[in-house]
Structures are given as structure tokens and as C-alpha cells.
Amino acid sequence: MSSFDYDLFVIGAGSGGVRAGRIAARYGARVAVAEEYRVGGTCVIRGCVPKKLFVYASKFAEEFEDAVGFGWTSEKVSFDWATLIENKDKEIDRLNKAYIRNLEAAGAELILERAVVEGPNTVLLASGRKVTARYVLVATGAAPFVPRHLPGHDLAITSNEAFHLDRLPSRICIVGGGYIAIEFAGIFSGLGVETVLIYRGEQILRGFDDDIREHLAGEMKKKGIELRTRSDIASIERSGTGVRVTLNDGAAFGAGQIMFATGRIPNVTGLGLDKAGVEMTPHMAVKVNAYSQSNVPSIYAVGDVTNRVNLTPVAIREGHAFADTVFGGKDVKVDHSLIPTAVFSQPEIGTIGLTETEARQGFKAVDIYKTSFRPMKHTLSGRDERTLMKLVVDGDSDRVLGCHICGPDAGEMAQLLGIAVRLGAKKSDFDATMAVHPTASEELVTLREKWVAGK
Known part of the structure; x- marks a missing residue:
């Protein structure tokens, strides 16, 4: 019998922690998962799931307008x-x-209270109880x-x-x-x-393909969103029931x-990792190796707390790989290259590979x-919206290095x-x-003419 209370103690019941706990338990490990808020983590409770529901809601205003061109009244x-x-x-309650x-x-075993690290194999619960584990997995995400x-x-x-706003504001300033x-x-604009x-950089979505960035910025402006790039917030003051915002240009x-x-930071504050001697990155994420x-x-540690690739499917894959390696006797590393990514902007972005x-x-x-074209739907709706698709190809080997789309269902x-490019x-x-x-x-399989700069 093991001298530890558990084989694995997981701190954080988000997507990565839950997946690791489930898979480890299936391998026969004695597993406990501690969560101080709600099970499901950022993605399920206050991230991608409710956000996607809000995106759906915000699109109906345009859908009603577009329907008129197809004979409907709105x-x-x-x-x-x-x-x-x-x-x-x-x-969210159902998913929780x-x-x-x-x-x-x-x-x-699910423990609904805060847990912090006391040592390499010791965890302290908010109730004051100390437990020991052969392995501790930190999966506390980011804030x-x-x-x-x-x-x-x-x-x-x-x-x-x-x-969780009590009511929609008539005007909102979003920084980032x-x-x-x-x-x-897109959500707030679509809801009226x-x-x-406000963004301090030259163009939105730094790190994405430049053509996609420019295209989306243009489409957002068409929808009435005011983009102020090369700007930053200097101060915020209370003004009536709202705020008064002052920019750095006055x-x-x-x-x-x-x-x-304006970004997210790893949830490590007060977690006790320093007591165990855990090394951190310069950005205060848990420093980990390929396993x-x-x-x-x-x-x-897995997921956003490691600040590698901060996406829910990545955290899930990391958690699964951890359990396979440590408890399943397999040698599994996560490949963080060629990750398909979507931005649920309006219009939507889908991308894979190199810019x-x-x-x-x-x-x-x-x-x-x-290529850039008007979606077929808008030939009758009359909406001024265009789709952009782009393939980046190695001119020597003919291999597709990247694909970038801005348009419906991207x-x-x-x-x-992602499957094709990965293969x-x-x-x-x-x-x-x-x-x-x-x-x-x-359009992706009918593109024949190479694009020439300045043409």
C-alpha cells in the first residue's frame, strides 16, 4: 500500500485538470480534484462556452435584417x-x-474547497486538513x-x-x-x-496573418464598431451611472x-508553489518540460497556468498526456505546433499554420x-460583407504551410x-x-493564380 493519501491530487477542476483526473482514475489511480469555485473552469463557467452563446445571440439582429431579402418580414x-x-x-449549471x-x-474524489501546495507531496485544504499525494498536478488556469x-x-x-451584467450599457469601451x-x-455591437x-498596437490581433487582421478590422468598422488603434487608457473616472475615459492623447x-x-495572467498567487521550490517563468507561469x-x-502543471498555448483543447490534451505518461505507462508528449485556431469575431476567423x-x-x-469574395447569402441580403481566404505555400516543396480564413463558419x-495541414x-x-x-x-480547392504583391 502507498504511504500517500492519494496517487494524484489535482488543484483546479477546469478542462485540463478534470481530464487528467478522469484518465488517471481510469488507470486505477486514487485521485482527488480540488476546486474552490465551480467545476468546469474558465472555458465552461466564464469563458468560451458562455461567450459562444453570446455570439449566437448577437448575430440575430443581422439575421433578421438579412431575411428581408429572402422574402421574410422582420x-x-x-x-x-x-x-x-x-x-x-x-x-452553465447543466455543464457544471x-x-x-x-x-x-x-x-x-471531488473536494469543493481551495487547496494550496505545502511541499513536494503535501497539499493544504482551506478547511485546515493536510493531505499527501505521490503527484500533484496544478491546473489553476489564468485570470x-x-x-x-x-x-x-x-x-x-x-x-x-x-x-453577469444587470443590464446592457448604451455604450461600452473595450480595451485590448x-x-x-x-x-x-462583436457581441456588444451586435446586441445594439x-x-x-481601444488598442495600443498598430492593428488588432497581433500574431495573426496581416491580411486577415486588415480584413477583419475593415469588416468591424462596417458594423459600426469604432476602432482606435495606437491609443491607450490614461485614466478612468466615475461619471453618473457610467464612466469617463481619458486616453493618453488627451x-x-x-x-x-x-x-x-488586455491578456490573462497565470493563477499562481497564494498557491504555495514557492514553498515547494517550483521554478517559475519570467511571466510567473509554472515552468514545465515537454511532459x-x-x-x-x-x-x-497543465493548461493556462503554464502559459504555453492558452486554449482549452490544448489544456485537455496536456492533461490527458500527463495521465497517459505518469499512470498509463505511455510516453506521450504534446505537440504544440500546427494548432487550429478560431476567433469568434464577426465575421469569424479560422486559421492553421504559418502566417x-x-x-x-x-x-x-x-x-x-x-481570394476575397461576397458570400452567396449576401447576393440577396444586400449586406456589404466579404470573405477572405488565403493559402501560404512553400514554393519549393509545394507543401501548404498555412491557411487563413475570415468569413462565415471559418x-x-x-x-x-488542420488535419490536411498536419498531414x-x-x-x-x-x-x-x-x-x-x-x-x-x-474556394480553397479552386485557387490557381498566385498572388503577386502590387498586382
Whole structure:
């Protein structure tokens, strides 16, 4: 019999921690999972799931308008924020219970209280009870970042609070240029809120392909979203029931709410990792090797707390690989390259592989194939919206290095394109694939003319 209380103690019941706990328990390990808030983590409780539901809700205004061109009438249409919040909460409750059932069905013990690390094999619970484990897995995720030095920072909300507002503001200022800021800008704008996006960089979505960034920015402006790049917040003040925002160039304006979406920081504060001697990265994430193991052999970490690739499917894959390796007797490393990614902006982005800039930095010859077109739906709706598709190809080997789409259902396309790109598909393989007509995705297999700069 082991001298430890558990074989595995997981701190954090988000997607990565739950997956690791379930798989380890199925291998016969004695597993406990501690969670101080709700089971499901950021993605399920206050992240991608409720956000996607909000995206759906925000699109209906345009759908009703577009329907007129197809012979429908759209009179007496209204929106009720409270109904959306209530129904969203019901779905989150359902998912929370499902996660609990899945953990318990796998044989893991769920402990609903805060847990912190006391040593390499010791965990302290909020109740004061100490437990020991052969392995400790840290899966505490990350939290929204608000700059504390900013005057009036306490008046700002983050994505956490955006899901629980008592009412919609008439105007909102969103600070940030990453995918969370972009997605919420589309959500609030679609729900009828006057939306201003403030970003200190030259263009939104740093790290994405430049053509996609420019295209999406143009489409967002068409929808009435005000983009203020090369700008930053200097201060925030209370003004009536809202706020007054002052920018670093002296410009000022009022808003019902100001929301920060300027990145997320690993949840390590007060976790006790220093007591165990766990090494951290310069950005205060848990430093781990290819097997998600820290410098302390008994302590592992997965998901956003490691600040590798902060996406839910990545955390799940890391948690599964950890359990397979440590408890399943397998040698499993997670490949963090070629990860398909979606941004649920409006219009949507789907991407896989290298951007054009990255490709030109690493390959001698790069061929670009791209097209921009009006989606078939809008030939009758009359909406001024265009889709952009782009293939980045190695000019020597003909291998597709990257694919980038901005348009309806781009995320769905990226998932399937991820398989082809990961398998090393060549442009000639795309060309030889029969098109499905009439679809937007058929453009990906009918692109023949290389794009030439300045043409």
C-alpha cells in the first residue's frame, strides 16, 4: 500500500485538470480534484462556452435584417438581456453538473474547497486538513489582467463580469486587441451597444496573418464598431451611472462600462508553489518540460497556468498526456505546433499554420494564393460583407504551410483544414480535391493564380 493519501491530487477542476483526473482514475489511480469555485473552469463557467452563446445571440439582429431579402418580414423584433442571462446560466449549471458526474463516474474524489501546495507531496485544504499525494498536478488556469497602476482601474470590468451584467450599457469601451476583446466587441455591437475598441498596437490581433487582421478590422468598422488603434487608457473616472475615459492623447469620452481584455495572467498567487521550490517563468507561469513536469519531480502543471498555448483543447490534451505518461505507462508528449485556431469575431476567423510573415522568415520561396469574395447569402441580403481566404505555400516543396480564413463558419473549416495541414498536404492535393458546390470552402480547392504583391 502507498504511504500517500492519494496517487494524484489535482488543484483546479477546469478542462485540463478534470481530464487528467478522469484518465488517471481510469488507470486505477486514487485521485482527488480540488476546486474552490465551480467545476468546469474558465472555458465552461466564464469563458468560451458562455461567450459562444453570446455570439449566437448577437448575430440575430443581422439575421433578421438579412431575411428581408429572402422574402421574410422582420417587424416587432426585440431583445431581452435578462432572458439571455437566465438561459445562459441554466446551460452553465447543466455543464457544471455534467463535469461533476463525469469525474465521479471515473472514480475521482471531488473536494469543493481551495487547496494550496505545502511541499513536494503535501497539499493544504482551506478547511485546515493536510493531505499527501505521490503527484500533484496544478491546473489553476489564468485570470483576466487589469493594470493596477491605472487611475480608476477598479471601475473597469473584465470578461468575468461581462457575463453577469444587470443590464446592457448604451455604450461600452473595450480595451485590448486580442481575440477576447475582438469577440466581445462583436457581441456588444451586435446586441445594439455603441462599441469603442481601444488598442495600443498598430492593428488588432497581433500574431495573426496581416491580411486577415486588415480584413477583419475593415469588416468591424462596417458594423459600426469604432476602432482606435495606437491609443491607450490614461485614466478612468466615475461619471453618473457610467464612466469617463481619458486616453493618453488627451481625448476623453463617456461610456456606460469599460471592459479590459488586455491578456490573462497565470493563477499562481497564494498557491504555495514557492514553498515547494517550483521554478517559475519570467511571466510567473509554472515552468514545465515537454511532459508538463516542473523542476520538482512530483509536481506537474497543465493548461493556462503554464502559459504555453492558452486554449482549452490544448489544456485537455496536456492533461490527458500527463495521465497517459505518469499512470498509463505511455510516453506521450504534446505537440504544440500546427494548432487550429478560431476567433469568434464577426465575421469569424479560422486559421492553421504559418502566417505569410512567418513563412517568409523561414522559407526561401513562398507562394501566396488568396481570394476575397461576397458570400452567396449576401447576393440577396444586400449586406456589404466579404470573405477572405488565403493559402501560404512553400514554393519549393509545394507543401501548404498555412491557411487563413475570415468569413462565415471559418472556425469549422479550420478544424478540418488542420488535419490536411498536419498531414503535410501539398497545394497540388488541394487542387486535386473535388469542390463541393455551392459553398464558400470550395474556394480553397479552386485557387490557381498566385498572388503577386502590387498586382
